[in-house]
Amino acid sequence: MKTAVVLINLGTPDTPNTKGVRNFLREFLADRRVVEVPRLLWLLILYGVILPFRSPRVARAYRQIWFGDVSPLRHFSESLSRGVEQKFAALYPDREISVRLAMCYGQPSIGHTISELCRGGVEQIVFVPMYPQYSATTTAAAHDAICRVFSTMRNIPAWSWVRSYHQHPAYIAALAQTVRDHWQQNGRGQKLLFSFHGIPKRNVELGDPYEQHCNETTAAVVAELGLEAHEWQQSFQSRLGKAEWLQPYTDKTVAALAKLSEKSLDVICPAFAVECLETLEEIDGEAREIFIENGGEQFSYIPCLNDSEAHQQLMVDLCRPLIESSHSF
Ligand SMILES: C=CC1=C(C)c2cc3[nH]c(cc4nc(cc5[nH]c(cc1n2)c(C)c5CCC(=O)O)C(CCC(=O)O)=C4C)c(C)c3C=C
Ligand SMILES: [Fe+2]
Numbered sequence: 001m002k003t004a005v006v007l008i009n010l011g012t013p014d015t016p017n018t019k020g021v022r023n024f025l026r027e028f029l030a031d032r033r034v035v036e037v038p039r040l041l042w043l044l045i046l047y048g049v050i051l052p053f054r055s056p057r058v059a060r061a062y063r064q065i066w067f068g069d070v071s072p073l074r075h076f077s078e079s080l081s082r083g084v085e086q087k088f089a090a091l092y093p094d095r096e097i098s099v100r101l102a103m104c105y106g107q108p109s110i111g112h113t114i115s116e117l118c119r120g121g122v123e124q125i126v127f128v129p130m131y132p133q134y135s136a137t138t139t140a141a142a143h144d145a146i147c148r149v150f151s152t153m154r155n156i157p158a159w160s161w162v163r164s165y166h167q168h169p170a171y172i173a174a175l176a177q178t179v180r181d182h183w184q185q186n187g188r189g190q191k192l193l194f195s196f197h198g199i200p201k202r203n204v205e206l207g208d209p210y211e212q213h214c215n216e217t218t219a220a221v222v223a224e225l226g227l228e229a230h231e232w233q234q235s236f237q238s239r240l241g242k243a244e245w246l247q248p249y250t251d252k253t254v255a256a257l258a259k260l261s262e263k264s265l266d267v268i269c270p271a272f273a274v275e276c277l278e279t280l281e282e283i284d285g286e287a288r289e290i291f292i293e294n295g296g297e298q299f300s301y302i303p304c305l306n307d308s309e310a311h312q313q314l315m316v317d318l319c320r321p322l323i324e325s326s327h328s329f
């Protein structure tokens with residue numbers, strides 16, 4: 001059976017200028033899964049305030065972290081996909097398993113990717129939204145996009161998806177190993193902060209399991225590293241708007257830790273599969289500044305899993321049971 005694995009990431013601007021960022025934000029923030037504010041009110045805020053005022057500011061931030069021709073998110077997602085395809089070629093020498101990258105917002109879109117695969121005769125697709133912790137704002141949005149495409153097709157291939165992997169042993173082991181490697185190369189800070197992307201608190205109250213998944217990821221890594229309670233903390237970053245989001249907030253936590261005379265801090269961002277604006281600019285840039293301004297001395301950002309061998313293997317481990325269990329009768 002001709003099989004394809006589609007790694008799905010959020011999306012990213014094509015260019016680090018106002019136009020590129022505006023196009024990206026318009027598509028992303030118009031998704032009802034991402035922002036659950038009454039439609040008319042939200043469209044007024046989006047088109048009247050966010051797109052005109054936020055786009056130039058965010059474009060400047062993207063320019064600071066841009067990787068040559070592409071954003072870091074695109075660079076590492078593409079490189080990871082190539083690595084995963086090579087691993088599958090070695091694992092299944094007699095089968096044809098292609099690996100593609102698709103974006104929830106922007107290009108290459110999920111629709112374009114599925115159409116191309118089906119035109120090429122693919123009969124089975126395994127989708128991996130690269131969000132370890134399930135959230136309706138991300139994972140369900142990817143699921144919507146997949147189903148929207150299939151709803152327009154006559155001849156649908158066999159398909160399955162990885163819903164979440166926040167406690168998968170290979171994910172936890174890979175995170176723990178990046179922390180150990182980082183400590184070995186850079187020394188160990190007094191505290192390890194787990195900073196996750198936030199979502200509005202109301203979403204969790206309405207049943208989004210994201211916060212629980214984050215707590216479980218942190219607990220598993222803490223156990224794997226054998227950390228004591230005073231050696232780690234968890235927080236949520238990237239709040240947008242005035243509503244309450246999951247707490248404690250990363251910026252406030254970092255400032256409070258520095259003021260409490262914590263001199264050295266290590267920060268890891270487990271919700272981000274690959275480097276992006278939210279890790280390189282918001283954490284390695286802004287949070288670092290906040291820590292130093294408030295009296296901290298050494299701020300150490302621990303990179304995402306990115307295109308590492310452990311991350312490639314994790315993607316293979318997630319897909320293998322789905323590839324092997326699919327039958328056509
Ligand atoms: C407005 C609400 C937002 C929710 C809810 C949200 C959830 C969420 N996002 C990610 C992962 C990423 N978000 C990224 C950027 C980004 N996120 C929001 C807003 C929400 N995210 C905005 C407006 C932006 C753009 C930047 C900005 O204007 O500040 C990115 C980075 C993309 C890149 O190109 O680098 C990622 C990745 C998760 C995991 C998540 C919920 C769990
Ligand atoms: Fe986000």
Ligand SMILES: [Fe+2]
Binds near residue numbers: 278282
């Ligand atoms: Fe941000």
